[in-house]
Structure formats: C-alpha cells, structure tokens
Amino acid sequence: SQTIHQWPATLVQPVGSPLSLECTVEGTSNPNLYWYRQAAGRGLQLLFYSVGIGQISSEVPQNLSASRPQDRQFILSSKKLLLSDSGFYLCAWSAGHFNEQYFGPGTRLTVT
Amino acid sequence: QKEVEQNSGPLSVPEGAIASLNCTYSDRGSQSFFWYRQYSGKSPELIMSIYSNGDKEDGRFTAQLNKASQYVSLLIRDSQPSDSATYLCAVILTGGGNKLTFGTGTQLKVEL
Numbered sequence: 658s659q660t661i662h663q664w665p666a667t668l669v670q671p672v673g674s675p676l677s678l679e680c681t682v683e684g685t686s687n688p689n690l691y692w693y694r695q696a697a698g699r700g701l702q703l704l705f706y707s708v709g710i711g712q713i714s715s716e717v718p719q720n721l722s723a724s725r726p727q728d729r730q731f732i733l734s735s736k737k738l739l740l741s742d743s744g745f746y747l748c749a750w751s752a753g754h755f756n757e758q759y760f761g762p763g764t765r766l767t768v769t
Numbered sequence: 770q771k772e773v774e775q776n777s778g779p780l781s782v783p784e785g786a787i788a789s790l791n792c793t794y795s796d797r798g799s800q801s802f803f804w805y806r807q808y809s810g811k812s813p814e815l816i817m818s819i820y821s822n823g824d825k826e827d828g829r830f831t832a833q834l835n836k837a838s839q840y841v842s843l844l845i846r847d848s849q850p851s852d853s854a855t856y857l858c859a860v861i862l863t864g865g866g867n868k869l870t871f872g873t874g875t876q877l878k879v880e881l
Contacts, residue, residue: 689867700873701813701857708867716868747812755820756801756867758859760812 659684663748663761670768676721676735678764680748683729688750690731691758692723695745707731743768770795773860775872783880788845790875792858795839801861802834802841803869808854817843848879 660683670676682688692704703716705723713723720739724732731748745765749758774793782788790804801820805813819825819832819841831844841860845852855876859869 691868701871703868706868751867755818756861756869757803757815757818758869759815760805763812 659750659759661748661750661759661761663746663764665764666762667765668767670738670766672740672768673737676733676738676742676766678733678746678748678766680731680733680761681729682750685729685750685752687728688752689756690725691749691751692731692733693747693749693760695747697744701747705733738768740768742766771872772796772862772870773858773872775856775858775875777873778876779878780875781878781880782848784848784850786848788848788852788877788879790843790845790856790858790877791840792842792860792872793840794858794860794862796860796862797836797839798863799836799839799860800863802832803859804830804832804841804843805857805859805871806854807857807874813857845877848877850879850881853877853879 662681689708691706693701695701707713707725721735745763747763748761751758772795804817806816807813817832819834822834822836825832829846833842855874857874858872
C-alpha cells in the first residue's frame with residue numbers, strides 16, 4: 658500500500674530564516690505530487706504540483722519554491738520566510754486516471 | 770462567483786440523523802468530484818469520489834452528483850459524534866489537468 662511522509666510535523670521559525678520541508682511517497686511509481694497551504698480558518702491553496710522529476714508548476718507567485726530531485730521526493734523551500742508564510746503545509750500524491758489525491762500528515766509552520 | 774462553493778456551517782445534527790452536505794461548482798464541464806473529511810488539526814482524508822450523475826454509496830456515506838444543476842452532495846446516514854469534522858468538496862475543473870479546486874468546507878457537528 659502507499660504511504661506518504663512529511664517532516665517535520667511542527668516548525669517555529671523566525672522571519673527571514675530559510676525553510677525546507679520534505680515529502681516522500683512509498684509504494685507507487687511516478688506519482689503526481691502537490692504542495693498545498695492551509696492558513697488558519699481558510700481553504701486549501703495549491704502552491705506547486707509536479708508530474709515528474711524536475712517538472713514543477715507554480716500556482717501562486719510567492720517567496721516559496723519547490724523541487725523534485727527524485728521520483729517520490731518533493732521539497733518545499735524558502736530563502737527568507739515572511740509572517741504570512743505561517744500555515745499548515747500539506748503534501749499530496751495522486752496516480753492513475755481518476756487523480757484521487759491523498760494527503761500526508763502535514764507540517765504546521767509558525768513564523769514569528 | 771467562487772469556482773467551488775460550500776456553506777461554512779456549522780451544520781448541527783443529532784446523533785443517528787442524516788447529515789446532508791452540499792457543494793456547488795461553476796464549471797459546467799467538470800468531470801471529477803471528491804469529498805474529503807478533515808478533523809481539527811489533521812490533514813484531509815479522501816472519503817468519496819464520484820464521476821457520473823446519480824448516487825454512489827459506500828457504507829454510511831452517499832455521494833450524489835447532478836451535473837445539470839452543477840451540485841454534488843454528501844449524505845451521512847446514522848451520524849455519529851466521530852463524524853464531527855469539516856467536510857471539503859473538491860472538483861477537477863475543465864482544463865485543470867490533475868489539479869483539485871477545493872471549497873472552503875462545511876463544519877459538521879453531531880450532537881449527543
């Protein structure tokens with residue numbers, strides 16, 4: 658069966674510091690991978706998605722970037738965090754024709 | 770008009786009753802529809818997917834799709850306190866490829 662991991666689970670970072678969040682998927686090959694952010698009391702915002710190694714599509718202009726160095730690894734990064742970057746960051750994967758997406762446990766980021 | 774709309778609630782139902790959650794979407798060409806359940810502080814969990822008009826049943830859950838009226842609903846029979854959560858409707862819009870567009874969710878409270 659497929660499993661998706663995210664780490665860390667929680668993170669408190671000062672404004673201006675860098676960020677690296679990692680997501681890995683097990684049990685499937687060539688998945689589509691997604692990064693979402695959910696701000697407090699808000700809906701899910703798609704940040705990036707990837708259909709293959711090195712292929713990244715950005716949905717929202719911001720100070721975040723994403724990379725996919727391996728088939729089942731997706732990384733979200735920032736060089737300098739802003740207060741507005743606080744939120745719940747979710748990685749998801751999908752595969753196959755129907756594109757059902759499955760979410761990881763998430764990383765709760767607080768920028769202070 | 771939002772692309773995917775849900776009443777934010779909260780929707781309160783007594784234990785054992787049927788909970789009815791509704792979602793409307795703006796893109797008439799949409800073909801794929803999903804319901805996610807999100808407990809407070811947790812990541813969304815896929816509970817139902819539906820692709821053709823009519824009803825789809827899975828245990829206590831029934832998804833209903835009406836493409837002509839552009840709405841999708843989720844019925845929860847014999848509601849339990851453990852069903853208390855936020856329910857997110859998601860749609861793949863025309864030309865959206867693999868991307869889901871989420872509503873902001875409906876909070877359901879099942880009361881003893």
